[in-house]
Each structure stands twice: as structure tokens, then as C-alpha cells.
Amino acid sequence: SRTGTVAAVDLGATSGRVMLGRVGPNELALTEAARFPNTPVQLWEGDRSGLHWNIVELFRSVSDGLGSALRAEPGILSVGVDAWAVDYGLLRGGVLQGVPYHYRDERSAPGTALVHDRVTAAALYQQNGLQYLPFNSLYQLAVDRVDGRLADVDALLLIPDLFTYWLSGSAIAERTNASTTGLLTAGGAWNLPLIDALELPRGLFQPVVEAGTTVGSLLPSVLSQVGAGSSGAGAGAGAGGPARAGGPVVTAVGSHDTASAVVAVPMGSTNAAYISCGTWGLVGVELEHPVLTEAARAANFTNEGGVDGRVRFLHNVMGLWLLSESIRTWQARGIDADLVTLLARAEESTSPVPIFDADDPRFLAPGDLPARIDEWCAEHGVRAPLDPVEYVRSIVESLADAFARAVEAAGALSGRAIDTVHIVGGGARNRLLCQLVADRTGLPVLAGPVEATALGNVLVQARAQGLVAGDLETLRALVARVFAPALFEPRHAAVRR
Numbered sequence: 159s160r161t162g163t164v165a166a167v168d169l170g171a172t173s174g175r176v177m178l179g180r181v182g183p184n185e186l187a188l189t190e191a192a193r194f195p196n197t198p199v200q201l202w203e204g205d206r207s208g209l210h211w212n213i214v215e216l217f218r219s220v221s222d223g224l225g226s227a228l229r230a231e232p233g234i235l236s237v238g239v240d241a242w243a244v245d246y247g248l249l250r251g252g253v254l255q256g257v258p259y260h261y262r263d264e265r266s267a268p269g270t271a272l273v274h275d276r277v278t279a280a281a282l283y284q285q286n287g288l289q290y291l292p293f294n295s296l297y298q299l300a301v302d303r304v305d306g307r308l309a310d311v312d313a314l315l316l317i318p319d320l321f322t323y324w325l326s327g328s329a330i331a332e333r334t335n336a337s338t339t340g341l342l343t344a345g346g347a348w349n350l351p352l353i354d355a356l357e358l359p360r361g362l363f364q365p366v367v368e369a370g371t372t373v374g375s376l377l378p379s380v381l382s383q384v385g386a387g388s389s390g391a392g393a394g395a396g397a398g399g400p401a402r403a404g405g406p407v408v409t410a411v412g413s414h415d416t417a418s419a420v421v422a423v424p425m426g427s428t429n430a431a432y433i434s435c436g437t438w439g440l441v442g443v444e445l446e447h448p449v450l451t452e453a454a455r456a457a458n459f460t461n462e463g464g465v466d467g468r469v470r471f472l473h474n475v476m477g478l479w480l481l482s483e484s485i486r487t488w489q490a491r492g493i494d495a496d497l498v499t500l501l502a503r504a505e506e507s508t509s510p511v512p513i514f515d516a517d518d519p520r521f522l523a524p525g526d527l528p529a530r531i532d533e534w535c536a537e538h539g540v541r542a543p544l545d546p547v548e549y550v551r552s553i554v555e556s557l558a559d560a561f562a563r564a565v566e567a568a569g570a571l572s573g574r575a576i577d578t579v580h581i582v583g584g585g586a587r588n589r590l591l592c593q594l595v596a597d598r599t600g601l602p603v604l605a606g607p608v609e610a611t612a613l614g615n616v617l618v619q620a621r622a623q624g625l626v627a628g629d630l631e632t633l634r635a636l637v638a639r640v641f642a643p644a645l646f647e648p649r650h651a652a653v654r655r
């Protein structure tokens with residue numbers, strides 16, 4: 159048995175990072191090689207402003223980060239990319255056409271009607287098991303087709319697959335993220351009858367690969383760009399063990415960030431629920447088989463593809479976006495708002511705050527978030543928060559409430575008696591949130607690891623490289639040993655609304 163190092167590129171909706179993972183049979187260490195912002199851009203499009211990802215800037219940040227990683231550890235064996243779901247780049251002859259849209263862009267609004275006119279929501283759910291989100295790729299694509307954006311393109315790559323392509327030259331569709339398009343069958347193949355029914359060009363869709371597949375090697379042009387020409391990377395044996403001749407391979411990981419996060423949730427039993435809490439709060443359980451009941455559809459629970467053929471049965475709750483977008487609103491108005499300070503003060507405050515529905519779609523779009531909380535409160539006849547501290551407390555209480563409802567639904571819909579709630583991702587750092595979830599569910603909350611997504615990415619690569627072996631339970635046991643989660647006990651019996 160040996161020890162080696164892999165690099166995880168993990169791209170979130172507000173920031174990205176390149177992490178080094180050193181893995182051996184009883185070793186799992188994560189260090190940060192680079193962290194960079196991911197700031198969307200508004201571009202005028204003739205009659206409106208479109209919201210896009212600054213994808214080329216992001217790729218430069220990734221390249222720079224990989225350069226730092228390779229200088230720190232020339233023996234990196236493998237690189238893998240995960241990112242947020244549903245969004246994609248369109249290519250012609252291998253060249254990106256246009257700037258990929260952000261799923262919060264309003265262009266996808268007509269997509270729901272375009273798709274549901276041809277396939278009812280109920281029929282769709284039977285085929286793809288996905289919760290309805292207005293920006294699921296198939297709705298975005300329906301709009302792209304009508305707007306003529308599919309006329310001259312011959313390939314679609316989801317965001318992490320686009321980075322994998324730019325790093326390795328291989329065009330693939332990793333299955334976990336492809337499942338969020340709505341265009342995969344339950345068996346994990348492209349759903350050609352559905353693709354035809356929506357009049358989408360079949361040729362756009364790339365071969366589906368499983369997480370853990372080696373898809374290529376870092377392109378020589380990338381190696382030289384990152385300042386690690388073929389004589390650099392792969393030449394010497396670094397601390398991480400023998401280097402590969404020719405530089406690192408590129409490995410498909412659970413490229414949907416949430417799929418990678420779930421790999422690293424240190425669950426010890428099938429009765430554990432998880433909340434992967436970053437920009438979104440993804441709340442659910444892991445299953446062997448999808449739940450496609452009408453009750454699951456009505457509750458808007460999704461059956462997304464997991465690593466090793468598992469099913470991520472979960473519901474999207476708005477997540478830390480409610481906080482980050484509020485902070486952005488205040489700062490734009492010159493109000494001094496710092497999240498860490500506000501959270502500390504919110505933790506101390508005891509004044510009652512409104513609990514609003516964190517699931518309400520009105521909170522989806524960018525813009526003045528506190529004003530929309532006010533609007534919700536006015537409509538429901540409750541007092542709106544008075545100052546940033548109250549807004550922050552109200553948001554965290556409302557998130558905890560929505561999380562608790564989703565945990566309960568996940569258990570009821572899947573027939574599991576939930577006895578523990580894991581919180582991973584940035585939300586695991588939010589003590590107030592963790593405590594309130596424990597209080598509202600009446601269950602122990604195990605918080606951490608914060609970097610679950612990068613860890614899951616690392617572990618799938620490490621397993622492909624033979625640095626660790628075993629099923630997800632074995633990998634999770636390793637995570638639990640090295641990154642022991644923090645326990646929050648409920649302070650009283652569960653709060654039911």
C-alpha cells in the first residue's frame with residue numbers, strides 16, 4: 159500500500175478552490191493550494207441584460223491554482239473537477255460558443271411551458287425522477303432551441319465537464335451531473351426519446367462516464383501554461399510519492415459538487431440524513447433505488463445520480479445564498495455588513511424574529527433579498543426584521559425550519575427512521591444554524607467536514623489510483639476518523655409547525 163497526492167478542483171457558485179489531497183490506507187489530509195472568487199457577470203444582449211458565468215476567468219484561476227499545486231507537489235497523480243449542476247457550455251468543433259448562462263438568469267422562465275407542453279411534469283418525473291427546478295438543464299435547453307442558440311453547435315458540456323475538456327481534451331458527460339439535466343434515464347443513459355420529443359439535437363450529448371474513470375492526462379499546453387512543462391511535473395518524486403511520467407491524469411469524479419459532498423458525509427448508518435449546505439442546502443438521504451411516487455414528486459424531492467450507483471434522494475432548500483445575497487445588498491448600499499460579525503451578534507440576540515418560507519421561489523433571483531423578506535412578511539401578516547442582525551437571525555431560523563421539514567419529509571418519503579442529521583459544507587461552520595437544526599429536528603446534528611465536496615472529489619480519485627480501496631461506507635469511515643464531526647444535541651423536543 160502506498161500514499162499519494164491528487165488535486166481536487168471544486169467550483170462553487172461563489173468561490174472555487176484547488177485542494178491537494180494526500181491519501182493512504184490510513185491517511186487523509188487536505189491542504190488548500192488556491193482559493194478564488196466566482197463572480198457572475200451581466201452582459202447586455204440587445205434587449206436585456208443576461209447573467210453569465212465568467213467562465214474563462216474561472217479557468218484561468220483553475221490553471222493558476224493547478225500551477226501552485228504542482229509547484230507544491232510535483233508528484234500529483236491525478237486531477238478531478240466538480241462544480242455546480244445544470245449549467246453548460248455549447249461548443250462547435252471543440253470551440254466554446256457564447257458565454258455560459260448562470261442558472262439564476264431569467265432567460266429560462268419560458269422553458270417550463272415549452273417542455274411541459276410536450277411532456278407532462280408527472281410523466282417527466284417517472285422518467286428522470288428530478289424535482290422541478292425552473293432552471294433544470296432541459297428547461298434552459300428548450301429556451302436555447304427556440305432562441306436559435308442550438309442551431310450551430312455540436313456539443314454540450316456541463317460546467318465541470320467543460321473544465322475537464324479544457325484540461326484533458328476529452329469530451330465526456332460524467333453521470334452524476336448529467337442526471338441533473340433531466341435528460342438521463344433512471345438507468346443512467348441519455349434519454350433519446352425525450353431528447354427527440356424536445357427536438358434537441360442528439361449529437362450534443364457526450365458519452366456518459368462513471369465517476370472514477372480516467373479520461374485523459376493534463377494537456378501539454380495546460381502543463382506549460384501552469385508553469386509545469388513536461389520536464390517539471392512528473393519528473394521528480396515529490397513528497398507525495400512517485401510521480402507519473404508525463405504529468406497527472408484527469409479523472410472523472412462525482413462532478414456534481416453535491417455528489418462529491420455526499421461521498422464524504424461521514425454517515426455511519428442508513429438512517430442518517432445529510433444537509434450539504436453551501437449556496438444551496440441539499441437535504442436528503444442516500445438510497446439504493448429511486449423513489450418515484452406521486453408523494454415524492456409533490457414534495458419536490460429529487461433522485462439525483464450518486465457515486466457508485468447510489469441515489470441522492472433530496473430536496474433543494476435555498477441555502478446560504480439568502481445570507482450572501484443579503485450581505486451583497488447591504489454592502490451595495492454602503493451599509494457595513496460583515497457576515498461573521500452579524501452571525502456572532504445573531505447568536506446572542508434573543509428577540510423573536512419572523513420565520514419565513516425559505517423555499518419560496520421569490521428568493522431565487524439575484525437582487526434585493528431583504529426587500530423580498532419584507533414582502534413575504536407583509537403578505538403573511540408578520541413583523542419584518544428591523545436591522546441586519548434580525549435579518550440574519552430570521553434567515554438562519556427560517557433555513558433551520560426548512561431543513562427540519564425536509565429531513566422529516568426525506569424520512570417519511572423513503573421509509574427511513576432518521577436518527578442523525580449530518581451537516582457538511584460551509585454551513586457546518588455556522589454554529590447557530592447547526593444548533594437550530596438540532597433543536598427543530600429534535601435529533602443530534604453532526605457538523606463537518608466543511609470541505610466535504612473537495613474530500614469526496616479527492617477520495618474518488620484516490621480510489622481510482624489505488625491509494626484507498628472499498629465502498630462508500632469504507633471511505634466515509636476514513637473521513638469520520640480523520641475529520642471527527644462536531645456534535646450539537648437538541649436543547650428541547652422537536653419543533654413542529
Ligand code: LRH
Nearest residue numbers: 242243244415416438474
Ligand atoms: C449546489 C448545486 C445544487 C444544484 C445547484 C444548481 O452547488 O450543484 O446541487 O441544484 O447547485
